[in-house]
Amino acid sequence: MAAPYEFRTVCPRDCYDTCTLLVQLDASGQIKSVRGDPEHPVTRGITCPRAAKDMVRLVTNRVKHPYLRDTAQDELHQISWEEALELLTARLENTIEEHGKESVLLLDYFGNTGLLTLHFPQRLWNVLGATRTDHALCAKSGRDAISLHYGSDYGVQPDDLLHMHMIIFWGFNAVVSAPHIWDMALEARDRNGTSIVAIDPRRTRTAKEADRWIPLRPSTDAPLALSLANYLIQTDKIDHEFIKTYTAGYERFAEEVSHWSLTRASSICGPDERVIRELGDLYADRKPGATMIGVGMQKHLQGAESTRAVALLPALVGIHRGFFYSNESGFKIDTGYLSGRHQLANDWKTVSQVDLAPLIQRGEFKFIFVYNMNPALTIPNQIPLREGLFRDDVFVVVHDTHWTETTDFADLVLPACTYLEKDDITIAWAHRYTMASRNVVPPLGESRDEIWLMRQIAEHLKLDDDLLFENPWSAVKIAMKESLRGASFDDLMGGNCVELEYLPLNYYPTPSGRLEFYSTQTDNLGLSPTPQYSSLSIDSKEFILLNSAMTRYSHTQFQEVFGPIPATVRINPRDAKERNILSGDTVILSNERGQIRMQTQLAESIPPGVLWVPRQGADLDGRPTNSITLSIPQVLGGGSTFNSTVVRIEESET
Ligand code: SF4
Structure with a gap:
């Protein structure tokens, strides 16, 4: 049983585990602790380092009010929500009128994977016909790969x-x-x-x-x-x-x-x-x-x-x-209904997230709406991306909970609610248990959630499409109508942890209805029906640069609590010795895309010929490590190729 002033909620981060958390409040309504729910079948009482610090993150480095950039002085000034909405919608209308709907880009990802954060607010941009990205930065190529043989990837x-x-x-x-x-x-x-x-x-x-x-x-x-x-x-x-x-x-x-x-x-x-x-x-x-x-x-x-x-x-x-x-395809959640994709003609343009930078650099989009994402660190090929975000003819709006590297490029910054300040339902990547999460504390400052913002924009644009004004919980109920196992939607809304229906493991929705060792779906993809291999050629002076997650960060989140993602590069001691590199030295990693300055750590855990840096950080000068990562999308699924990045390493003179 939860203690008095203790509430259950769900961590919606882009993470395998999708924990249920117990949030304890004191008598004044301040959060005292956040811990893993011992009764949840997967969380099992384990609290990760991020959840343990959520109460600190909640009040640290938050965007609390709307801000507009004074471009002459390159400074942000606080404005009212009404001013922000009028500016945003005027700019949006002008952009569509002068450049067409495809010059509007919705740039979003999975910072919060709640159904009402990730899917439902997309209705506005789908109604407007804005350009979308393919969300292929992370797992999509793998999903498409498994689906070639199994029909789906759960x-x-x-x-x-x-x-x-x-x-x-x-x-x-x-x-x-x-x-x-x-x-x-x-x-x-x-x-x-x-x-x-x-x-x-x-x-x-x-x-x-x-x-x-x-x-x-x-x-x-x-x-x-x-x-x-x-x-x-x-x-x-x-x-x-x-x-x-x-x-x-x-x-x-x-x-x-x-x-x-x-x-x-x-x-x-x-x-x-x-x-x-x-x-x-x-x-x-x-x-x-x-x-x-x-x-x-x-x-x-x-x-x-x-x-x-x-x-x-x-x-x-x-x-x-x-x-x-990734098990999402095994749950029967109609996310297309939530985002409005099923109800609308599918005629909007979709562009590669991995190879987005050149498009933004060329000014293909005149109005960019960013939410649920920190693209000024996470997208590869950062130098052209940042040049594009800085263009005078591009208006960048960022709706975020915290000040980020991307808000540095925003013309308009809007305050968003964290998951502790709003209601939602999060479906896990991996496990089949879900529950509704309710706001635990009131929104900080003038923070507003994504659905409120979607409706305000719609009203200011005088849009009256029913999709935009459907009760979000009614939409969730429809989207989940086949997904609850042995429980009703009321059970879910009553705060119970319920189990989701899961497709049987022996179900293969391929053209043959069987598990296809020899895929029949590769004809138009330029791929072989069976998996193939080709090698990456590098010369003896080059290294493969790998990156991966660190325990304390969820992508770029929690830098406000634990400090910046370290600007370190790990190198095998043998490679370091051959180059007279010592632990703690400052080195330059470079390739044709640019260079970054990092501090070395000698590590036997890194094999010879390989360097490792933390995922999505910045270097000693604040340049994103993604300035030098590869931005060629994979043939299948358009996924990222960060770990095929080839670099050279040399001592830095400074
Ligand atoms: S970030 Fe932590 S609390 Fe959240 S789902 Fe992942 S492991 Fe669980």
Whole structure:
């Protein structure tokens, strides 16, 4: 039972775990603590470092009022909401009249994944016909990759891990990125003697705590997976009955992977043949097993191909969808209804998020509305992106809870509510439990939520489309009409944690209705029906630059609490010695896109030939690390390729 003045709410961050949190207030209504809910089946009382500091973040560095930039002085001045709305809508109307609706860009992402934050407010921009982005910065290529073979990308649930006998974290640093899922893996190990394997180029915290770490060269996941597939086939460790009953295209897949000997894979990936063989034996013998595919694993030029190859392995040993990547497609939530996409003609333009910078630099958009995202740190190719945001003929509006790197580029800054200050429902990426979250404290200053803002803009524009004025909870009820298991919508609204319906693991919505080892959906995509591999060529003076999350930050959030994301680069001591680089030195990482200055940390956890920086930070001079990251979208899904970035390193003279 929650204590007096204790409220349950849901953390809506772009995170695997989607925790239920207990927020305790004192008699004056101030938040005293935030902690993980011990009764939630996945949160299980564990509080991550971010949630523990949410009460600090709530009141630190907040945008509390609307502000307009005086461009002559380059200063922001506080204005009233009414002034802000009049300015915004006048500029929006003029832009559409002079340049057309496609010159308006909605630039958003998953800063808060609540249905009423992420989906419903998009109705305004869909009604206006604004240009959208493809939301491909993070996980989309992997999702599309798995869907080529499985029809959709959902897989095992986190609490299924408790029954597994083998769990592979493949390019997935769960200790940092999904602490609650990791805790379930540990419990499975205690209960069942489950083998935990980590496959990762870096010796991550997950690799250190796993029973076995298999290091491989960056972006060589596909050769490892394809050789494992071949090994399972050649040693007849496959499940013939399963393959015959549920799959299609096995023979052609088997023929394709027959070229992947252990010797060939070992020479490309790094691990000995013996190590790959032992992994294959484990895969076949320790069933049931789950392969947890990390999103970071697919952020490279070969990312989708790697994901395809890894995701097909469980099927060879007879496990339906024996992987986890992202489970949203398994829940029956009609997000298209919430955003209005289903009700409107789908004629709006969609542009690449990964390759957005040149479009903004060229001034293709004259009005940019940013919310739920901090693009001035998170999008690759920052130099042209920032040049574009600075253009005199581009009007940038940012609706955000906090001052960010992007508000530095805004003409108009509008204060938004945090998740603790508004009502919403968040559907997890991974697990099937959900509950309504209610505002715990009143909005700070003049903060307003996204739906209020959407309606105000609509009213000022004199739009009367019913979509914009539908009761949001009625819309959620419609969107969730098939999604609640053994509970009513009233149960959900009454504050209960309810279970969602989940599509069966043996359901394959492919053209053949079967799990397709040989995909029949690649004809128009320029891809092979089976996963392929091609190498990234770099010269001996170059390094592959990897980036990934740090425990204390959710993307760029929590810098206001823990300070800036460190401007550090980790390098293997052997590489450092060859270049006379010491720990703490200032170095320059450079390539054709630009350069950043970072401070070195020598780390055995980083393999030779590789450098690692924290994801989405800035350098010692405040330049985003994404100034030098690759911005070529993947062929499949248009996903990011951050981890195919090639750089040189040299000592900085300053
Ligand atoms: S950030 Fe992630 S791990 Fe932390 S409370 Fe939110 S959902 Fe849970």
